[in-house]
Amino acid sequence: MTTTAPTLTALDPEADGKPMLLAVSYLRVSTREQAERGGTEEGFSIPAQREANHRKADELGARVVREFVDAGESARSADRDGLQEMLAFIAATRVTFCIVHKLDRLARNRADDVKIHEALISAGVTLVSATESIDQTPSGMLVHGIMSSIAEFYSRNLATEVTKGLTQKVAQGGTPMRAPIGYLNVRKTDENGREIRTVEVDPDRAPLIRWAFEHYAEGETSVTGLLRDLTARGLLTVPTPKRPSKPLGKNTLYKLLTNPYYAGVIRYKGALYPGAHDPIVEPVLFDKVQSLLKARTAKMTRHVQxxxxxxxxxxxxxxxxxxxxxxxxxxxxxxxxxxxxxxxxxxxxxxxxxxxxxxxxxxxxxxxxxxxxxxxxxxxxxxxxxxxxxxxxxxxxxxxxxxxxxxxxxxxxxxxxxxxxxxxxxxxxxxxxxxxxxxxxxxxxxxxxxxxxxxxxxxxxxxxxxxxxxxxxxxxxxxxxxxxxxxxxxxxxxxxxxxxxxxxxxxxxxxxxxxxxxxxxxxxxxxxxxxxxxxxxxxxxxxxxxxxxx
Structure with missing residues (x-):
C-alpha cells in the first residue's frame, strides 16, 4: 500500500528560500492480526511507526513525500509490494533519506539487507532508522551489519519457537490454526486476567455442517447438489473485518467433507492428533462420508433419463x-x-x-x-x-x-x-x-x-x-x-x-x-x-x- 504526499521531484524550496530535503517512509507489520488489531484497518503498530518516522524526518529537516506500507508481510522475503514500489520510486526520484522505524522492518535476511542497501546507495539515498543510531560511516555500517544479522537470527529463531509452540499445542489437543467453518475462535479471560484462546462450536453453523455430513452419507446426492441445498438453507462463511459472509464454493465444501477436524481429530503436518474441541460429527459418520467420496470419481456421472x-x-x-x-x-x-x-x-x-x-x-x-x-x-x-x-x-x-x-x-x-x-x-x-x-x-x-x-x-x-x-x-x-x-x-x-x-x-x-x-x-x-x-x-x-x- 502506498500513501502519496504532495508531489515533489527535487529539493523543495521553503518560504525562507532554504531547500528542503526529501524522504520516503517505509512501514511494516508482520501479521494480519497486527495489521487489524484494534478493529481498524491499520491496527496499532503502523500509526506508531508513522509518527516516529515523521519525527525523525523533522529532526533531519526533511519532508516525507511518499509513504510505503506492507501490512501483514514478513521481512524474511524481499518480495513485498510496498518495498518493491519504494525501490522503484527512489530509483526514479531524487530522494535523500529512506526512513524506517527499525532496520528489521526493512529486512530480516542478511542477503536481502545487503541487496536493499546497495539499491539505496546506488540511488544516492541514505538509510535512516527512527529508533537506532546508525549512519554511513564504517563504524555505522558495521553496526548496521550486526543489527541485520541479529534481526535474521531473531526471525529464524522465532519461526522455530513458533513451530515448537504449535506442536506442543497440538499435543495438548489445541487447534494450531484458524478453526474451520462450524467453529468459532474465542478469546476469554481467566480469573487471573490472562487471555485464553479456545475453540467453540458455532451454534448457527454447526447444525448445518452436521446435516451436510448426514445428508451426503445417505448416498443420494453429489457434492454439487449438497452445495445447492446448503446454500438454500443459509450456510455462509464467518465474516471478517475485510471479508463479508458469502456462500461456500464447491472446493471449500469438498475440503469441509474431508476435514477430520469435524470428527474431533486435528491434521497437522500430515499427522493426525486427537483434538480437545467438541466434534460435530461421529467418527463412524465421517468415515462413511470418506468412503462415498472415494467411491465417486471426479468425472461427473451422466444421468440417464x-x-x-x-x-x-x-x-x-x-x-x-x-x-x-x-x-x-x-x-x-x-x-x-x-x-x-x-x-x-x-x-x-x-x-x-x-x-x-x-x-x-x-x-x-x-x-x-x-x-x-x-x-x-x-x-x-x-x-x-x-x-x-x-x-x-x-x-x-x-x-x-x-x-x-x-x-x-x-x-x-x-x-x-x-x-x-x-x-x-x-x-x-x-x-x-x-x-x-x-x-x-x-x-x-x-x-x-x-x-x-x-x-x-x-x-x-x-x-x-x-x-x-x-x-x-x-x-x-x-x-x-x-x-x-x-x-x-x-x-x-x-x-x-x-x-x-x-x-x-x-x-x-x-x-x-x-x-x-x-x-x-x-x-x-x-x-x-x-x-x-x-x-x-x-x-x-x-x-x-x-x-x-x-
Missing part, C-alpha cells in the same frame, strides 16, 4: 434378450409405443417375438403385484418366524462382537502410545505417519465389520419386517404410485420380468421377497399346525435395497 418406468426391466420370454422401448407412427401421424425383442431387432437371434404394446406390458406388471400380496394371517405368522430366526442367529454372536470391540480398543491405545512417543521425541514424524496409516486401516476394517454386524442383525431384522409390510399392500400401492416409484418397486421386488409369446408375465422375485412369498405358500391351509424348522428360512442376504413405500 428413462422414458418409461419399465424400460430396461423387461426380457423376451422366447429368447431371453432384453426388450427395448420403441415407437411407431401410423399414416395418420399417431405414435404408438412398443416393447420389442432386442435379439430380433439386432438379428442376434432367430427369435420371432412380436412387439408388445406398452399398455399390455404395464397391465401385466401391475397385475403381478396382486399375485404376490399376502394376507394379514400370513404376515403375522411370517413376522414371528423372522424374529425367531434372528433370535437364533444372534446366539453365539456376542463373542465375535466382544472380540471386535477389544481389537478396536487395542488399536486406539496403540495410536495414543505412538503420539506420546512422538511428543517425547522417541520417534520421528515419518515413523508416526507410517504407523498411523497402518492403525487407521486396521480401525477402518474393525469399524466396517462392526457396522456390518449391526447391519446384518439389527438392520436385517428391520429390513425383513419392512418387506413384509410392503407385501401386505403391494398391489394397491403400485396401482396408485407414479412412474418413478413404480420403477423403484420393480427393481426392489423383481430380478427379472419375462413376457412370453402368448403375452403372459413370468416374474422372478428378488430376495427377501422370494423367501417370504415361498414361506407364505409353503404353509398350506391357514389352520395347518405342522411345526417347521426356521433356522435357515430367513437367513437371506439383506442387501438393503431401496425400499418402495408407495
Amino acid at each position: 428413462h422414458a418409461h418406468h419399465l424400460k430396461g426391466l423387461l426380457h423376451c420370454g422366447t429368447c431371453g434378450s432384453r426388450m427395448l422401448l420403441d415407437f411407431a407412427t401410423n399414416p395418420r401421424g399417431v405414435t404408438y409405443a412398443y416393447f420389442i425383442c432386442s435379439g430380433r431387432a439386432a438379428k442376434k437371434t432367430t427369435c420371432t417375438r412380436r412387439a408388445v404394446p406398452v399398455a399390455v406390458a404395464e397391465r401385466l406388471v401391475a397385475d403381478s403385484y396382486a399375485n404376490i400380496t399376502i394376507n394379514d394371517t400370513a404376515y403375522q405368522r411370517i413376522a414371528a418366524d423372522v424374529d425367531a430366526a434372528f433370535d437364533k442367529r444372534n446366539t453365539g454372536q456376542d463373542q465375535e462382537l466382544a472380540d471386535l470391540t477389544a481389537n478396536r480398543a487395542r488399536l486406539e491405545s496403540e495410536s495414543d502410545k505412538l503420539l506420546a512417543a512422538h511428543f517425547a521425541d522417541a520417534i520421528d514424524l515419518d515413523t508416526l505417519k507410517r504407523h498411523q496409516d497402518r492403525i487407521r486401516a486396521g480401525l477402518a476394517d474393525v469399524n466396517r465389520r462392526l457396522s456390518e454386524h449391526s447391519e446384518h442383525h439389527t438392520g436385517g431384522r428391520a429390513f425383513l419386517h419392512d418387506s413384509l409390510r410392503l407385501l401386505t399392500d403391494a398391489h394397491h400401492a403400485y396401482k396408485y404410485s407414479g412412474d418413478t416409484d413404480r420403477r423403484i418397486a420393480n427393481q426392489a421386488f423383481y430380478t427379472r420380468l419375462d413376457i412370453t409369446d402368448d403375452e403372459q408375465l413370468r416374474p422372478t422375485l428378488a430376495e427377501p421377497f422370494a423367501t417370504i412369498f415361498r414361506e407364505a405358500h409353503d404353509s398350506g391351509d391357514e389352520g395347518k399346525e405342522a411345526k417347521r424348522e426356521h433356522s435357515t428360512s430367513f437367513d437371506v442376504a439383506c442387501s438393503r435395497k431401496t425400499l418402495w413405500v408407495g
Whole structure:
C-alpha cells in the first residue's frame, strides 16, 4: 500500500528560500492480526511507526513525500509490494533519506539487507532508522551489519519457537490454526486476567455442517447438489473485518467433507492428533462420508433419463434378450409405443417375438403385484418366524462382537502410545505417519465389520419386517404410485420380468421377497399346525435395497 504526499521531484524550496530535503517512509507489520488489531484497518503498530518516522524526518529537516506500507508481510522475503514500489520510486526520484522505524522492518535476511542497501546507495539515498543510531560511516555500517544479522537470527529463531509452540499445542489437543467453518475462535479471560484462546462450536453453523455430513452419507446426492441445498438453507462463511459472509464454493465444501477436524481429530503436518474441541460429527459418520467420496470419481456421472418406468426391466420370454422401448407412427401421424425383442431387432437371434404394446406390458406388471400380496394371517405368522430366526442367529454372536470391540480398543491405545512417543521425541514424524496409516486401516476394517454386524442383525431384522409390510399392500400401492416409484418397486421386488409369446408375465422375485412369498405358500391351509424348522428360512442376504413405500 502506498500513501502519496504532495508531489515533489527535487529539493523543495521553503518560504525562507532554504531547500528542503526529501524522504520516503517505509512501514511494516508482520501479521494480519497486527495489521487489524484494534478493529481498524491499520491496527496499532503502523500509526506508531508513522509518527516516529515523521519525527525523525523533522529532526533531519526533511519532508516525507511518499509513504510505503506492507501490512501483514514478513521481512524474511524481499518480495513485498510496498518495498518493491519504494525501490522503484527512489530509483526514479531524487530522494535523500529512506526512513524506517527499525532496520528489521526493512529486512530480516542478511542477503536481502545487503541487496536493499546497495539499491539505496546506488540511488544516492541514505538509510535512516527512527529508533537506532546508525549512519554511513564504517563504524555505522558495521553496526548496521550486526543489527541485520541479529534481526535474521531473531526471525529464524522465532519461526522455530513458533513451530515448537504449535506442536506442543497440538499435543495438548489445541487447534494450531484458524478453526474451520462450524467453529468459532474465542478469546476469554481467566480469573487471573490472562487471555485464553479456545475453540467453540458455532451454534448457527454447526447444525448445518452436521446435516451436510448426514445428508451426503445417505448416498443420494453429489457434492454439487449438497452445495445447492446448503446454500438454500443459509450456510455462509464467518465474516471478517475485510471479508463479508458469502456462500461456500464447491472446493471449500469438498475440503469441509474431508476435514477430520469435524470428527474431533486435528491434521497437522500430515499427522493426525486427537483434538480437545467438541466434534460435530461421529467418527463412524465421517468415515462413511470418506468412503462415498472415494467411491465417486471426479468425472461427473451422466444421468440417464428413462422414458418409461419399465424400460430396461423387461426380457423376451422366447429368447431371453432384453426388450427395448420403441415407437411407431401410423399414416395418420399417431405414435404408438412398443416393447420389442432386442435379439430380433439386432438379428442376434432367430427369435420371432412380436412387439408388445406398452399398455399390455404395464397391465401385466401391475397385475403381478396382486399375485404376490399376502394376507394379514400370513404376515403375522411370517413376522414371528423372522424374529425367531434372528433370535437364533444372534446366539453365539456376542463373542465375535466382544472380540471386535477389544481389537478396536487395542488399536486406539496403540495410536495414543505412538503420539506420546512422538511428543517425547522417541520417534520421528515419518515413523508416526507410517504407523498411523497402518492403525487407521486396521480401525477402518474393525469399524466396517462392526457396522456390518449391526447391519446384518439389527438392520436385517428391520429390513425383513419392512418387506413384509410392503407385501401386505403391494398391489394397491403400485396401482396408485407414479412412474418413478413404480420403477423403484420393480427393481426392489423383481430380478427379472419375462413376457412370453402368448403375452403372459413370468416374474422372478428378488430376495427377501422370494423367501417370504415361498414361506407364505409353503404353509398350506391357514389352520395347518405342522411345526417347521426356521433356522435357515430367513437367513437371506439383506442387501438393503431401496425400499418402495408407495
